Amino acid sequence: MAMVAERAGVAAGTIYRYFESKDALIMGTYADLEGRLLKKVKEDFPEQGTVREKFHHLARVLVTQWISSPVQFRFLEQFHNSPYGAARRREKMLDGNKDICAGIFAEGLEQKLIKELPLPMLFALFFGPLVYVSRDHILGFFTLDGALLNQAIDSCWSAVKR
Amino acid sequence: MAMVAERAGVAAGTIYRYFESKDALIMGTYADLEGRLLKKVKEDFPEQGTVREKFHHLARVLVTQWISSPVQFRFLEQFHNSPYGAARRREKMLDGNKDICAGIFAEGLEQKLIKELPLPMLFALFFGPLVYVSRDHILGFFTLDGALLNQAIDSCWSAVKR
Amino acid sequence: MAMVAERAGVAAGTIYRYFESKDALIMGTYADLEGRLLKKVKEDFPEQGTVREKFHHLARVLVTQWISSPVQFRFLEQFHNSPYGAARRREKMLDGNKDICAGIFAEGLEQKLIKELPLPMLFALFFGPLVYVSRDHILGFFTLDGALLNQAIDSCWSAVKR
Amino acid sequence: MAMVAERAGVAAGTIYRYFESKDALIMGTYADLEGRLLKKVKEDFPEQGTVREKFHHLARVLVTQWISSPVQFRFLEQFHNSPYGAARRREKMLDGNKDICAGIFAEGLEQKLIKELPLPMLFALFFGPLVYVSRDHILGFFTLDGALLNQAIDSCWSAVKR
DNA sequence: TATGAATGAGCCTTCATTCAT
DNA sequence: CATGAATGAAGGCTCATTCAT
Structure with a gap:
């Protein structure tokens, strides 16, 4: 917290306003970051593609942003590796709100283009390599x-496609 | 360190002998764990397969152990996500000592069975999903x-094979 | 101070006007409270009794208010247990202004009804038990x-009466 | 804690060994102090008196120590005015272990020498003035x-005796 | 060689107070 | 006059490490 305050150019106590x-700072920062990432994904999203x-668009935008x-x-x-990351995912699974990634997988499954596997496994197959x-x-x-x-990205696609 | 000492049934200071x-304890523990993991991989390894x-053998043994x-x-x-994990990998790349995993990839490359990609990328494609x-x-x-x-495992194989 | 401001429906800084x-707020609050307490004591005070x-009236009103x-x-x-409580008492002893309690004790002493002891001791004997x-x-x-x-109250009276 | 450590001539962390x-330090200190006080009370205690x-012995020893x-x-x-003091008293009431003070009151009640009032009230009448x-x-x-x-002490005795 | 008491920098957080608006 | 964001010293506590025994 001391470092965060210093970088922000404020006193330590100010953060707490x-x-x-x-924890709240971490969660908030994560939410903000995720939001900005998804916003970028939505720009130029090939809705008709x-x-x-x-998948290519999603992967390219994400990796580009990351690096x-x-x-x-x-x-x-x-964050993802922390207990809070796991908690967040659990919450997300409960509320039916599909995020954009889950949406693409759903579409792929519907069109019988990708393997019928549990969603977390499809995520692992597709995003795991991209993160690494x-x-x-x-x-x-x-x-x-x-x-x-x-x-x-092609390889990841190979991993999940039928 | 206090907890480690207690579980080990020794005094706190003893660890430092x-x-x-x-950090050294963590590195040592990692090396030990990795050694045991690789030992398991070598048991029943299909040398002639x-x-x-x-790849299947390697992946199955690793995942089985992990979970x-x-x-x-x-x-x-x-460990892998920490600076020490990165440092360790860097060291490994320098000494030519191929570990068993790199060996299998080398063999696959030699036989033109898998894609000609940088080794770290092949690792990412194959192991990333397994870890996740x-x-x-x-x-x-x-x-x-x-x-x-x-x-x-099949999917991972699809990702790396030609 | 933040809580006080909130309950008062003003901003934190306003208190300082x-x-x-x-400390001043605490002293002021104490004075106010004491004033209200003494006002209650004066209502229906048996001036002719x-x-x-x-003593009975005084004690009953105080205890009733307290609880x-x-x-x-x-x-x-x-407040009484704090350094400010002690300071306040010291000030009070200096200015000859007898408060109502001291007045009753003075009357009792004058009429030789109560023991000739230092005033603080009479206070202790009479009010100590009531507070507890x-x-x-x-x-x-x-x-x-x-x-x-x-x-x-009778017991307290027994303690101070001759 | 910093001040305690400094006065003790040790580093801050040492206290926690x-x-x-x-809280534990406060409770422990209180228990120690109370123990020493009661030990003094037991010395020369007029068991046959x-x-x-x-009561006189008890009161004299306590007040002498205090001042x-x-x-x-x-x-x-x-301590007595803090939540922990109240908690401690509550615990004490539950376990039947009469402490030395309660013992004297019990004896007085048995011999019909003191008023039949709730024990806390007798304590208040007798010890309240002494503390003040x-x-x-x-x-x-x-x-x-x-x-x-x-x-x-005589006055306190007057307050509780029949 | 093992012990474990001692260390002290560092952690997150609170809160009375100030001051530009 | 009122606001409320900002301050920063101080608080209780942790823990990797040292060293006399």
Whole structure:
């Protein structure tokens, strides 16, 4: 909290006018980040395109965003790996509100284009590699240029498509 | 450290005779865990089998181990996500010592069975989903029975194979 | 201070237009409360009664007020136990202004009805038990009905009378 | 806690090896103090004396102790006025273990020497003035010499005796 | 070699007070 | 006059590490 305050150029106590606690700050920051990410996804979204095109769009936008701001990516990763990340997912599963990702999977399933597997597994197959690929790019283990990203997304598509 | 000492049945200070610091303890624990994991992989390893069979064996053993001991899985995950995990990988890349996983990929590449992509990317495509699938099983988002595990591994194989 | 402001329906800073500091607010609140208490004592005060009757009236009114509003009682108690309580008493001793309580004691002394002891000691003998009895009633250690209150006051009277 | 540590000549963290929390430190300190007080009461206790003599002994020892160490007296007072003091009393009432004070009251009641009133009320009548008298002596409102103390105790006895 | 008491920097949070608006 | 955002010292507590025994 001290570091956050310092970077924000305010005193430590000031944070607590805007966030009830450290946890609230983390949750709020996550929600904000996710919102901005999804907003980017919705821009130029190929509403009329094929499912495959939608997946490509989604994946490309996400990965592009992630690797363009490593600090945010680290934050998202850590959030997902924390108990709060798990809690958030559990909540999300309960309220029927499909988010945009789940929507694309649903469409793919409906059209019998992708495998009939539990949704979390489809997510794992499709997003797992994208997250790892982004991380390794950020860490410098290899360079993810446009061509490689395309191949990565194709591979993910291969994993989930029938 | 206090908890570790207590579980070990020794005094807090004793740890420091065996490990220079908390970090060293974590690194050592990781190395030990990884060693045991790889040992399990080597048991019944289909030395004479096809590359695909080797991948299947590797994946099945790993996932089985992971989900059979969630605490260890959490530890491995956290380690990989920490700066020390990255440091370790960097070191590994430098010394030419191929570990068993890299070996299988090398074999697949040699036989032109899998895509010609940077090794970290192949790892991401193959192991990313496996890790995520294991995590979601542990968190209870779905149940990974034998059939689903098979489909998961097949999907991962689809992602990396030519 | 934040809570006080909220209950008062004003902003936090507004308090400082009316009270110089938290301490001043506390002192002012105490003075107000004491004033109201003494006002109640003066209503129906048996100006023509015996000293014993005056003591009874005084004690009954005070205890009745105290236990009818536990929050105020807590405040008075805490105030008396604080350095400010002591300071206030010291000031009071200096200015010759006898308050109503001291007046009754003076009358009793004059009429040789009560023991010749230092005033603070007479106060202790008479009010100490009343405060404690009120506190224990509020805390629920016993129930102070009218009969018990009468006995309590009689006992206090026994303690100070010759 | 910082001040306690400093006075104890240890680092802040050291306290927590001996007391689980600030509350535990307070409770422990109180128990210790009370124990020492009661030990003093038991020395030279007139086991064969009359109830009145026992009360006199008890009161004299307590007041003498209190005023001989004002800091401890302040602590005891604050403790009794805190929620923990109330909680402690409640616990004590539940376990039948009569403490030495309650024992003397019981004896007095048995011998029909003191009024039949609820125990908390008898405590209030007898100890209330003693506490107040000690406090006022410590604050310098008057000087409690041996003679005055005797009169105070006699007065308290008058308050509770039949 | 093992112990475990001691350390102290650091953590999150609160709250009386100020001051530009 | 009132506001309320900002302040920052202080609070209780944790924990990796050290060192005399």
